[in-house]
Amino acid sequence: MAKESGSSKIEMLEISNEAMAEAQSSKIEMLEINNEAMAEAQSSKTVTMKPAEAEESKTETQKITDEESKNVPIAATEEESKKLSITKVEESKNAATATTEGEKEEAKVSLKTLDGVTFEVEAWIAKEMETVQAYIDDTSADTSAAIAIPLHNVAGRELARMVEYCKEHRRASVSAGNLKEFEERFAAALNLYEMKDLIIAANYLNTKKLLESLSRCIAKAIKNKSVEFVRDYFGVTNDYTTEEEAQYRETNAWAFRNVDEDSRN
């Protein structure tokens, strides 16, 4: 049988957020044409988000915003908006760069996130995510190029951050000093909940460098801190009884001696 090749048109929509004063909404179309020397006929497939799905994404985004606004103080929201705006600008630049690089390199991988956004990433970035790489290895070569890989547990925001990390990490790894500076800057830009979502996504996709970097940051944050601080930091509910906790403290009294005084409530 003769092979049939198709051209697919994929739209990536970035939905602007009302809470972000300086947010920019941009619509990026990436057109990818597969060239086959032996192609006899071409059939085109168009993949577009249905209006219902688009509305659903908006609804989800709005709810996510509501959830965030509950957890973050109002004063911090503006700063966060600025950071997110900067991130958006950087993402746009990265997307443009990716487009340019995409024209040179033919190897691309499509990743579809939980909230329906499809990302086109270079093969070397997909290789960093060992879960994705394992999926590609298990799939036959001719089909993996055409179908977006579904990531059921990863949201678009986390995946964008992971892709950004991989690119900057490669750029910065020329010198150890730059690398350390980059990792500190990357972590400082994240609030607690963003850190949590990102490390869980990195754990799921098995992106080892990012996972180790974030683990180090969190370990540093809780070192020499009190139990109450760690509970608040992670948002964990104390399910010990009063007697259990008293007994625990008595048995391990030695561990509470050098705790930072500032971390006590």
Added chain:
Amino acid sequence: MVGKDNLRAEDLNLCFKKLMMVAGSGNSEKGVNLKVGVITEWKDIPVELLMQILSLVDDQTVIIASGVCRGWRDAIYFGLARLSLSWCSKNMNNLVLSLVPKFAKLQTLILRQDKPQLEDNAVETIAKCCHELQILDLSKSFKLTDRSLYELALGCRDLTKLNISGCSAFSDNALAYLASFCRKLKVLNLCGCVRAASDTALQAIGQYCNQLQSLNLGWCDNVGDVGVTTLAYGCPDLRIVDLCGCVRITDDSVIALATRCPHLRSLGLYYCKNITDRAMYSLAHSKVNNRMWGTVKGGGNDEDGLRTLNISQCTALTPSAVQAVCDSFPSLHTCSGRHSLIMSGCLNLTSVHCACAVHAHRAFTTFPYPAH
């Protein structure tokens, strides 16, 4: 091919739609929780992720983390594999008694102390609770008696690395008993265990611990040729042997090590005053023999060969014998900055040099030729 593509695409679409339906129903049930099946709270992070974070903090913070909630306590108690309490300047014994029973999966336990605190009941607790222990450091535990060794022999048979240097109260019968049970030992530090490290104990180690690679017998002045020879015959994988201060050994010990341990790379003979040229020549010749045998077997290993040799205070040695050792083992260096052949106090060995000196000499002699 077309059909295959369509089927695969349809399967993926179906999976995705099902997921969206689940998410949708989640939205309708709980207005707040947006992602059903997706982790939304830190306390629900995977156990391996929590353990990865905690592996980067000190042990004190680990204990504090176990006080956060029951789930974390259970995860920590089950997942912790390495624990060091060397920082504890008081109450180490009580600490071991209260903590160790909770860490059933411990594989590495470091209890090195500068002030003797550890008692037999702590080691007994370790032996009864941590059956998967592989690495144990009990350095300088002067208070421990043979009871500890007997308990360890029965409870921790997977030990691969044991450091009891400075535990001067142990006897050789207890050490022999432990050797007969802990047969996977690879690294054993008996430095300063004068009573424990005797020929009786070494014979047991040579008989049972055939995988031994590293042995420190520093300042065990009861060690004699019988013990070291049996050791050499029973442990062919030995790489690092420290006999510093074993004043009773003679050339026979070194000859046995040279002929029976082809992977030997580090040998300490500091203050072994009975060592003569016969030992040095056997070391030099062992390389030749190993090379021949290696050729016969089809693969001589160039990695083998002495890299460190300490013959300080071995005043009976002559330059020609030591030079023969240097010529056989290019990794032994006498030049400054790379001292791997240590011969302090051997005033008659000043002419011994390594291969680097020979090259330098040749380079110097070739210089005058262009002048002609």
